[in-house]
Amino acid sequence: MKKNSEDKSTVVKYVTKSLRKAILDGTLKNGDRLIQEEWAERLEVSRMPIREALTQLQMEGLVEMVPHKGAVVTPITRDNIEEIYHTRAMLEGLAVEKSLPFLTDEDKNLLQQILIQMEELEISDETNDQYILLNNTFHETLRKGCPWPRVQKMVETLGISPIAPNLLVDYYSETQREHRMIYQAVLRDDPSELRAVVEYHILRTKNNLIKYMKELNQKK
Numbered sequence: 309m310k311k312n313s314e315d316k317s318t319v320v321k322y323v324t325k326s327l328r329k330a331i332l333d334g335t336l337k338n339g340d341r342l343i344q345e346e347w348a349e350r351l352e353v354s355r356m357p358i359r360e361a362l363t364q365l366q367m368e369g370l371v372e373m374v375p376h377k378g379a380v381v382t383p384i385t386r387d388n389i390e391e392i393y394h395t396r397a398m399l400e401g402l403a404v405e406k407s408l409p410f411l412t413d414e415d416k417n418l419l420q421q422i423l424i425q426m427e428e429l430e431i432s433d434e435t436n437d438q439y440i441l442l443n444n445t446f447h448e449t450l451r452k453g454c455p456w457p458r459v460q461k462m463v464e465t466l467g468i469s470p471i472a473p474n475l476l477v478d479y480y481s482e483t484q485r486e487h488r489m490i491y492q493a494v495l496r497d498d499p500s501e502l503r504a505v506v507e508y509h510i511l512r513t514k515n516n517l518i519k520y521m522k523e524l525n526q527k528k
Contacts, residue, residue, distance in 0.1 A: 316357070321433040323351055324361040328471075331370045331383050333524045342371060342379040368471050384471075386518055392466065393514030397507040399463045403451035405503035408494065410453030416494060422446045423491050427484050431477045439473045446487065450494070450506070471517070479516045486512070 327347065330336045344358045351358075362379045365371045371379045426442050429435055454460050476483070486509040493502040 319353055320357045320360045320364075323347075323353055323357045324364050325433065326351055327361055327365060328368070328370060329524070331365070331381055332521055334383075336381045336383070338381060338383055340381040341377060342381055344378070370471075386521070389514055389517055389521075393510055393517075396463070396466055397510040397514075399459060399466065400447070400451060400510060401503040401507040403454040403456070403459050403463055404506050405499040406456055406459070407451045407453035408497065408499045408502055410455065411450075411494065415449055415452065418449055419446060419491055419494060422449070423487055426487060431474050431480050433474060436473055443473075450490065450502075475520055476513070476516050479513075483509075483513070 327336075327342070336342065342362065344355050344362075348355045348358050362371055362373075366373060366379075370381070370383060372382045374380045422442050422445055426439065426446070429439055429442070431439060451460065451463065473480070486505065489505050490502065490509065493505050
């Protein structure tokens with residue numbers, strides 16, 4: 309059935325999810341052109357949601373817009389994930405350790421408010437963007453007091469691809485337990501504990517993402 313009659317945002321989410329899966333499971337490979345007309349016909353949608361989906365996938369680092377070629381697939385490989393998350397764990401662990409002595413009571417109250425919002429949020433296609441924003445704000449607040457600007461800049465430059473949180477929805481409760489452990493380390497004013505739990509949190513997310521991609525490939 310044609311999906312043009314459905315709510316626009318629902319159609320865009322459907323298209324984005326379909327294209328993301330095709331990239332992550334290897335149906336679309338590195339360097340492949342993602343031709344809008346072909347996918348619009350395959351998914352039975354107009355070209356407009358295809359274009360909007362490509363914008364989202366570009367933000368996630370899964371496609372690149374190349375002059376005279378259009379959208380080109382740039383999938384995240386296991387090696388990419390290992391490199392990004394290991395580096396991020398070391399840098400962000402250092403940043404939060406240095407940051408903690410400078411966090412104010414207002415910062416700690418904000419962390420608590422964000423934590424509660426994340427714990428109450430039910431992950432779905434509709435809440436992905438909200439969760440990504442909350443998670444980013446939580447981590448940014450943790451390291452905002454870091455007095456080493458080069459470390460701060462490296463963490464911000466490295467980033468972590470905002471692949472939809474609902475890919476790892478099965479691990480959501482575990483993720484939230486880790487966020488609460490991070491907050492409790494802040495309340496105890498223990499920089500070493502905070503660094504350790506942040507590093508653990510990032511590396512466990514890495515392992516779950518690799519596991520998800522492996523299972524996705526096995527289902528092909």
